[in-house]
Amino acid sequence: MTQRRTSIPIRIGRVTVGGNAPVVVQSMTKTDTRDILATINQIQELEECGCEIVRVAVPDKEAVEAIPAIKREASLPLIADIHFDYRLALAALQAGIDGLRINPGNIRDREQTAKIVAAAREKEIPIRIGVNAGSLPVNFEPDAPLAERMVNMALEQTRFMENLNFNLIKVSLKAFDVPTTVQAYQMIADKIPYPLHLGITEAGLPRAGAIRSAIGLGILLYQGIGDTIRVSLSAHPCEEVFVAYEILKTLGLRQRGATLVSCPSCGRAEVDIVALAEAVDKHLQKITNPIKVAVMGCVVNGPGEATDADVGIACGKGKGAIFRKGKVVSTVKEENFLEALKTEIDSLSLDWRGLARW
């Protein structure tokens, strides 16, 4: 993996984005922001599933008016998502928001943008310049390739803000097309010193959208690009957070909860590996420690992978070998596979809790 790109850190509430801070996971509420209780509840759910910064849509005056009440109850830093009307950005700043996202494709007036920047500078609130392929003005560099248009739109806005002596900036360049998105972030990475917020926009339903997001964000993070990520899925926002952490865990950038290694099963397997893996995975949902559990169907890779895992099973005909950190601790009958693994997992978790206390 390439060494992480250097960026000037900013603070969204108590969370640092950029610099040496871990890559931050964010999401967005899908409730009506004006429905204060529903929005607070969803922010609570998001915090529980590991989200670190939450964005709320602020489409009108009523939504702005909900911000103080949401801020009072929500423990996550709150970003207001603003389009079209600069006055909503000003009002959101007044209402105590921790960060602003404005879309330079949707607020084109320089004077209006200058007013937002002046207010944000006074309150020391960062602004994300959130460019989106779907909302680029059609008359903006119409002949240039899409990635270049996105980058130039962001650079234009960045320079405008810098000239106003404002540098609490974060930038995103989202498109649905993954190669376009990757190219755009690569192009801007060494042109500006600000943190980059990564995302594949409108990635769709979780089954395909997680794959698209994983490829786009994976390629960029592997190249050391990206300081915070938001996975956009047509689903409950906690699914976005799950996918975000799986991406970061896969690249060793964050840890969160258990990891299940399990074989795909084949004509060699003597037991129902898929059912066993699903049952173990269900048990692992409540584990918060970063343990690695292996469920293997046979001896081909079984012991090898199980050795690498904290806990594992290599299944054979009617019986299986339970491994713990590379050592066989027991041989169990097929009817006891799941219980034996659960016991090992729970005992390992206890060890972790014990260690955590020290």
Added chain:
Amino acid sequence: MTQRRTSIPIRIGRVTVGGNAPVVVQSMTKTDTRDILATINQIQELEECGCEIVRVAVPDKEAVEAIPAIKREASLPLIADIHFDYRLALAALQAGIDGLRINPGNIRDREQTAKIVAAAREKEIPIRIGVNAGSLPVNFEPDAPLAERMVNMALEQTRFMENLNFNLIKVSLKAFDVPTTVQAYQMIADKIPYPLHLGITEAGLPRAGAIRSAIGLGILLYQGIGDTIRVSLSAHPCEEVFVAYEILKTLGLRQRGATLVSCPSCGRAEVDIVALAEAVDKHLQKITNPIKVAVMGCVVNGPGEATDADVGIACGKGKGAIFRKGKVVSTVKEENFLEALKTEIDSLSLDWRGLARW
């Protein structure tokens, strides 16, 4: 994207792997190979979902004996997966298999390997040198980093086969750890001229395993590395094929079926976007043409993305604008969103079928 790495093409039955051939999608049956009917049925399912080459585990003599009957009924090229016993490889070649996969970590005897190579050369059947991190002999370069050990194991076997005047070779270097896997393939890419088979081994259940596979395979394919892919998931093999195509489609390397662009929804949405996206996705399952359909919650990116799509909807309060290739074709009431989209999708599909006939 980097230009694709050059490789010497090989043929697995009627399917070309490497050279300028499209990246080939393969999977593996999870039935007991000795259960001929179940295995044939699963191969049939795999062909229907788009699989292009299928591998079957051949763990014993009975499994070998099933090969001729499976070959007779199965229309996909068939690869035998062999571990430990070189005689099974010889027997599989005799039984008419289209390709062999042997694991150099599990057949270490040079004379045995030479016998397999001689028989494969005679029948002009390609062999995959399938290295797996979990089955590397512990005494093989124990002090080297894992990726290097995997690469050196593959190179040792490759040179051995070359010395026997055999070059119908394909190589894989699979580990669960994605950065290790990526590094291994990158290291071997310019050391050998053979096609590379990509995979993340034991990637787990679909929800997390698809993400791990997408990152690993995505990074490599983006760098032009990879001639065939197999996604390993603890699930029905058609799920592996689905994920494989989504990875390839995301990078523009293959086309298959419709693509749904849908927004994640937020406090700005006036309709239930997730439910609408799910209903549209269900309808798209039967579409085989590579059309792009957009379901957007509001006007922020809606028209922009809908313009880019073949068919799209940008929803507003109680009504939505249906787009077709960049033009509004109608405005529909909320209760008619789904039907209107379905009609557009079906009519577009008809156009495609019409075009296909010409």
